[in-house]
Amino acid sequence: MKLSNLSATIRLSLLACSTLTAGISGTAHAEEADVDATDSVERIEVTGTRIKRAAMTGASPVTSVTAEDIKVAGITRVEDLLNDMPAIFADQTSGQANGATGTATVNLRNLGTERTLVLVNGRRLPSGSPVAGGIGADLNQIPAALVERVDVLTGGSSATYGSDAVAGVVNFIMRDDFEGFQVEYQGSVYQHDNDHKDMQRALNERGFPVPDGSQWDGDTHDISLTFGANSADGRANITGYATWRDIEEVTQDNRDYSACAMNINATGTRICGGSGTIPEGRITDFDTYDYKVSGTDFVPTDGTVYNFGPLNYFQRPDKRKTFGLLGHYDFNDSHTFYAEFNYMDNRTVAQIAPSGSFLNEVDISCDNPLLSASQRNTLCGPDGVATNGIVEGAFIGKRNVEGGPRQDDIRHTSTRFVLGIRGEIDDNWIYDAYMNFGNVSYSQTYQNDMSTTRIIRSLQATTDDDGNVVCKSVVDGSDPTCIPWNIFDPSKITQEQIDYLTIPLFARGDTRTKQISGYVTGDLTDYGVVVPGTSTGVGVVFGLEHRKESLDFNPDQGFESGDGAGQGGPVLGVSGEFDVNEFFTELNVPLVEDSEFADYITLELAYRYSDYSTDKTTNTYKGAFDIRVNDQLGLRTSFQRAVRAGNVRDLFRSAGLGLFNWEDPCGGDNPTLTVEQCARTGLDPSKYGSNALISPAGQYNSITGGNPDLEPEKSDTVSFGILLSPDAIEGLDIAIDYFDITVENAIQEIPEATIFNQCAINGNDQFCALINRGPTGSLWLSQDSITAIDTNIGSVETSGIDFDASYRYSLPDDMGLLRFKLIGTWLDKFATQNLPGGDIDDCAGRWDRAVCEYPVPDFKTNFSTTWVTPWDANITATYRYVSEVKEFARNDEGQVIDGPVPLTARDYLDIAVTWNASDNLQFRGGVNNVFDNTAPLVPNGPSGPANGNIYPGFYDSLGRYIFAGFTFRL
Numbered sequence: 001m002k003l004s005n006l007s008a009t010i011r012l013s014l015l016a017c018s019t020l021t022a023g024i025s026g027t028a029h030a031e032e033a034d035v036d037a038t039d040s041v042e043r044i045e046v047t048g049t050r051i052k053r054a055a056m057t058g059a060s061p062v063t064s065v066t067a068e069d070i071k072v073a074g075i076t077r078v079e080d081l082l083n084d085m086p087a088i089f090a091d092q093t094s095g096q097a098n099g100a101t102g103t104a105t106v107n108l109r110n111l112g113t114e115r116t117l118v119l120v121n122g123r124r125l126p127s128g129s130p131v132a133g134g135i136g137a138d139l140n141q142i143p144a145a146l147v148e149r150v151d152v153l154t155g156g157s158s159a160t161y162g163s164d165a166v167a168g169v170v171n172f173i174m175r176d177d178f179e180g181f182q183v184e185y186q187g188s189v190y191q192h193d194n195d196h197k198d199m200q201r202a203l204n205e206r207g208f209p210v211p212d213g214s215q216w217d218g219d220t221h222d223i224s225l226t227f228g229a230n231s232a233d234g235r236a237n238i239t240g241y242a243t244w245r246d247i248e249e250v251t252q253d254n255r256d257y258s259a260c261a262m263n264i265n266a267t268g269t270r271i272c273g274g275s276g277t278i279p280e281g282r283i284t285d286f287d288t289y290d291y292k293v294s295g296t297d298f299v300p301t302d303g304t305v306y307n308f309g310p311l312n313y314f315q316r317p318d319k320r321k322t323f324g325l326l327g328h329y330d331f332n333d334s335h336t337f338y339a340e341f342n343y344m345d346n347r348t349v350a351q352i353a354p355s356g357s358f359l360n361e362v363d364i365s366c367d368n369p370l371l372s373a374s375q376r377n378t379l380c381g382p383d384g385v386a387t388n389g390i391v392e393g394a395f396i397g398k399r400n401v402e403g404g405p406r407q408d409d410i411r412h413t414s415t416r417f418v419l420g421i422r423g424e425i426d427d428n429w430i431y432d433a434y435m436n437f438g439n440v441s442y443s444q445t446y447q448n449d450m451s452t453t454r455i456i457r458s459l460q461a462t463t464d465d466d467g468n469v470v471c472k473s474v475v476d477g478s479d480p481t482c483i484p485w486n487i488f489d490p491s492k493i494t495q496e497q498i499d500y501l502t503i504p505l506f507a508r509g510d511t512r513t514k515q516i517s518g519y520v521t522g523d524l525t526d527y528g529v530v531v532p533g534t535s536t537g538v539g540v541v542f543g544l545e546h547r548k549e550s551l552d553f554n555p556d557q558g559f560e561s562g563d564g565a566g567q568g569g570p571v572l573g574v575s576g577e578f579d580v581n582e583f584f585t586e587l588n589v590p591l592v593e594d595s596e597f598a599d600y601i602t603l604e605l606a607y608r609y610s611d612y613s614t615d616k617t618t619n620t621y622k623g624a625f626d627i628r629v630n631d632q633l634g635l636r637t638s639f640q641r642a643v644r645a646g647n648v649r650d651l652f653r654s655a656g657l658g659l660f661n662w663e664d665p666c667g668g669d670n671p672t673l674t675v676e677q678c679a680r681t682g683l684d685p686s687k688y689g690s691n692a693l694i695s696p697a698g699q700y701n702s703i704t705g706g707n708p709d710l711e712p713e714k715s716d717t718v719s720f721g722i723l724l725s726p727d728a729i730e731g732l733d734i735a736i737d738y739f740d741i742t743v744e745n746a747i748q749e750i751p752e753a754t755i756f757n758q759c760a761i762n763g764n765d766q767f768c769a770l771i772n773r774g775p776t777g778s779l780w781l782s783q784d785s786i787t788a789i790d791t792n793i794g795s796v797e798t799s800g801i802d803f804d805a806s807y808r809y810s811l812p813d814d815m816g817l818l819r820f821k822l823i824g825t826w827l828d829k830f831a832t833q834n835l836p837g838g839d840i841d842d843c844a845g846r847w848d849r850a851v852c853e854y855p856v857p858d859f860k861t862n863f864s865t866t867w868v869t870p871w872d873a874n875i876t877a878t879y880r881y882v883s884e885v886k887e888f889a890r891n892d893e894g895q896v897i898d899g900p901v902p903l904t905a906r907d908y909l910d911i912a913v914t915w916n917a918s919d920n921l922q923f924r925g926g927v928n929n930v931f932d933n934t935a936p937l938v939p940n941g942p943s944g945p946a947n948g949n950i951y952p953g954f955y956d957s958l959g960r961y962i963f964a965g966f967t968f969r970l
Contacts, residue, residue: 047062047119049586049606051521059624060624060638060719061154061721061737061802065082072874072924074188074928074961074963074965078147079093079104079105079106085152087152087154088107088108088152089108089109090953091112091953092104092113094315094316094318095314097316098352098944098947101129101131101134102411103129105128105134106137107136107167108167109167109741110798111166111741112167114135114136115166115167115644115715115743117168117169117170118137118139118171118172119161120174120342121171123418123434123436123515124515126438127440128440130440130574131442131507132653133944138346138414140344143241143243145182146174146226146239146326147173148174148175149173150172150173151170151171154167155717155739157640158620158640158643159622160584162610166642166643166713166741175239176239176328176338177237178228180227180228181226182967183224183225183967184965184968185965185966186965187219187222187965188962188963188964189218189219189220190216190217190218190250190962191214191962192214192215193215194211194215194255195256196934198270199270201270205271206260206272208260211253211254211256215254217248217958222245222965223245227239236327240324240325241323242322243322245321247315247316248317249313250313251314251351252311252312253311258309258314258949259309260272260309261949262937264900264901274305275308275696276305276306278301279306281293281488283397285393285395286776286778287690293488293490295489296488297372298374298378311352311354311405312352312353313350315958316348316350317349318347319347320346321344321346331423338420338422341417342414342415344414348410349407351408352405352408355406355449355502355566356398356450356566357459358565358566359395359781360565361396361782362395363394364391364394364396365460365462366386367389368488369463370461370469370486370487372489379391393775396455396487398485407448408444408447412441416436416438418437428522428526430522431521433517434516434518436515438512438513439512439513440512442510442511443508446506449564449567450565450566453563454503455485457471458482471484481500483496485501503563503564504558505571507559509552509574510552512551514547515547517545519542521539522540534592540586542585543584544581546579547579547582550577551575551647551649551652552574554573555573559572568659569658569701574653574654574706576648576652578613578648578651579613581610585607586605588603597629600628601625601627601628602626603624604623604624604626605622605624608620614708618645618712622640623640625637625638633722634722634724635720636737637719637720639716640717641715641716642716643714646706646707655704656704657783658702658703659700659701659702660699660850661700661853661943662700663695664695666678666689666760667690667691667694675688678760680759681759681768682772690777693777693778699780702786702788706790707791710747711745712745713745714744718740720737721738729807734803734804735802738801739798741797741799743795745795748791748793750791750835751851752788752850754838758838770788772786793834794833794836794837795832796832796833798844801825802823803822803824804822804823806819806822816869817868818865818868820865823862824862826859829842830842830844842896845885845886846885847887847938847951848888849940849941850942855954857954859882860881860883861880863881872916872917873913873915873916876910877909878909878910879910880907880909882955886903906956907933908928908931908933911930921966922967923964923965924964924967925964925965928961929960932960935956936950938950
């Protein structure tokens with residue numbers, strides 16, 4: 001292919017995977033036939049612009065994933081394929097348990113799912129879920145069997161598509177002209193050899209069970225039916241699909257590297273840690289005493305922890321059904337009616353360790369009849385801790401292992417309708433107008449949690465007039481149903497006790513999107529609007545759009561009151577809506593054609609004005625140049641202003657208690673702050689260095705919430721690239737693009753760690769007022785917390801270089817063709833300024849628990865080779881590389897240094913084969929992660945992003961992925 005070859009460029013544009021702009025080429029289909037340069041062409045639309053022009057590839061780099069790429073990768077979850085792309089970072093995946101929303105989301109440039117706009121055929125998908133963390137579009141709504149290609153355009157695109165396209169756009173192009181009948185099936189399984197000697201040593205030293213040998217699990221079955229028919233006169237087509245997917249769970253006790261909560265001690269040795277809420281039962285004040293139950297005695301807890309890992313899901317079970325119809329009818333040669341209907345029902349379960357009394361504060365009376373004589377003497381004897389016959393302010397920890405693990409049963413049901421009409425007004429003008437309605441219904445049933453209120457009542461036992469052991473609340477009549485919980489002798493815990501303490505929690509909600517849009521695009525050549533020296537006139541778009549976003553989330557009283565002991569705080573409802581009216585326009589101006597110094601130079605301009613019902617207005621715009629110097633060299637550059645207005649959760653959710661990952665620098669044996677600095681945060685100097693300040697699970701309390709006064713955030717994206725197709729190496733194409741995205745007034749909370757440091761280190765009274773230490777001085781017990789409400793922070797900036805190279809080589813002796821593809825991203829910067837004028841935290845190439853959280857590799861690349869054999873079979877090998885990620889830390893002077901735990905580099909090899917057995921039947925199979933490389937292990941990994949001591953989605957979590965399937969078509 002040469003850049004000046006018009007027909008070849010049009011062909012590749014129609015596929016939206018030009019070797020100069022695509023990131024992943026189709027690796028399983030045969031080479032396309034050559035196209036004669038004299039063939040007639042049609043106007044097309046490429047992701048990133050609504051102007052329909054022949055040979056329009058655009059000034060913005062577009063990466064494309066084709067249907068064949070999905071099949072070759074053996075992927076049944078679209079997010080798994082996207083997460084392997086260098087520009088995309090993992091977010092919600094099937095590998096999350098604690099904090100899972102039940103959705104699958106995409107995160108471009110690590111700027112967040114809320115800054116990544118997801119489209120289907122150029123039109124918005126609704127928000128995925130009304131719950132926290134689920135606002136991004138749910139990729140489970142996408143039926144992989146009907147995907148023709150996925151266009152990924154990185155960098156701001158708000159001028160073309162509206163709010164939220166800050167990091168870019170992911171556009172799923174669906175097949176809408178299918179004819180015939182097709183059935184596809186794929187089965188897959190994970191296999192892993194448990195041979196991590198160091199983790200097995202750590203498990204043995206703790207006395208925990210050790211997984212060993214080969215493990216096969218995580219079976220997935222995926223079936224899809226596709227059918228379509230054309231009308232007799234060829235004017236109409238209807239395409240339908242139905243899919244069913246069943247994914248089996250994997251628990252963490254099936255892998256040696258996830259069979260306990262791993263940490264690293266002061267000597268740099270891996271150890272198995274865990275939770276301070278233990279099955280034996282624990283009573284402590286974190287200062288003068290700390291006992292656990294042993295038989296009928298109290299003995300020192302002595303560092304005993306509960307191994308909460310084994311029961312956690314490493315892969316959630318998932319059942320998904322989808323079906324839909326896409327159709328169009330040509331009224332005549334110029335006007336077409338089209339419609340889309342999509343339905344999805346997805347149900348998954350997130351399982352984590354049992355609930356319990358997570359160190360609830362209770363007064364224990366010395367006459368509690370459940371205390372043994374030995375236990376009573378320990379607490380209330382001459383050397384005991386009781387005062388006036390009461391152990392005041394005792395913190396009780398008891399894990400409900402008798403009641404089983406907590407299970408969060410999550411279901412999303414989505415429907416989406418599109419009705420539209422498009423056509424030609426005349427030879428120069430095209431129009432498109434549509435209505436797009438999306439709705440996602442959410443239901444949640446949280447099982448096996450315990451009631452904090454009932455726990456406290458059940459621990460206050462006494463005897464009634466008949467000598468029966470009862471709760472004090474039974475005697476005083478405040479809770480006649482109360483049953484004492486005998487944590488002082490766990491062998492006597494009964495199902496009746498568990499039934500009283502256990503409560504189900506329920507939540508319901510939905511999100512709704514309404515989009516009404518229409519635009520005309522025209523070619524002004526015949527009107528004489530032509531730059532002198534060129535033959536092609538200016539292309540224009542004029543359009544109007546109305547969009548309304550609504551969200552309701554309705555948790556029950558148990559959620560809202562915070563009575564669920566295992567919830568970390570109240571789960572509050574949200575209800576709100578907003579709408580926006582917009583005008584948008586685009587210009588495509590050919591400046592130079594067939595000159596001595598360039599084949600062509602095109603200027604692209606775009607503008608959008610948005611008026612929100614929240615009394616906010618925004619202006620977004622774009623300017624770009626697309627330059628083809630000759631058939632060997634091309635250049636492109638662009639500047640784009642994008643915006644993101646606050647979504648419903650940003651604006652309207654109530655403030656409530658939640659959890660964040662951190663470690664209090666004022667606690668433990670080696671505090672990193674001084675006594676004076678810690679005193680500024682409200683800590684009594686006598687508690688400096690207390691172990692009571694350290695949460696065993698690494699989770700601390702924060703109060704977060706929305707803010708109706710949020711200003712829209714703004715981003716500026718600058719990019720420029722070079723495109724090479726040298727004559728000296730026939731078949732080689734190279735694209736290199738630099739990008740820089742800066743988000744100002746970014747909408748997010750100021751991180752709790754930043755609030756704390758601003759108070760402790762800088763003595764900022766404004767931030768000190770946001771820190772509420774309790775009587776123990778902790779920030780993780782009871783309501784002790786840091787307040788971090790959403791606001792407009794300083795900025796987020798990321799920059800780097802994307803590269804894309806492809807090469808085709810015909811083998812001698814009719815042995816077929818070799819295709820090579822190399823794509824990658826080198827990240828120079830990922831910097832966050834949480835306060836205007838404040839410190840800048842650059843997370844490129846780093847991870848940690850509180851500042852960066854997710855790993856941010858500074859280099860990711862994929863290299864694939866496909867042999868298109870002469871025997872109707874293609875063989876593809878793909879090498880994936882993720883660079884080392886160092887731990888983010890600061891020294892005493894505030895300078896960023898390398899922490900003690902790097903996440904070492906990982907490389908993976910995937911092999912796949914497709915064979916066309918006949919014109920109607922294709923088989924495929926393969927192995928991803930052939931060498932069963934284990935992901936880098938994360939000590940005390942942050943809850944939510946990390947699971948099973950690794951970061952799911954960022955690395956291959958479960959070992960080898962083996963798949964096989966077929967496609968049969970009539």
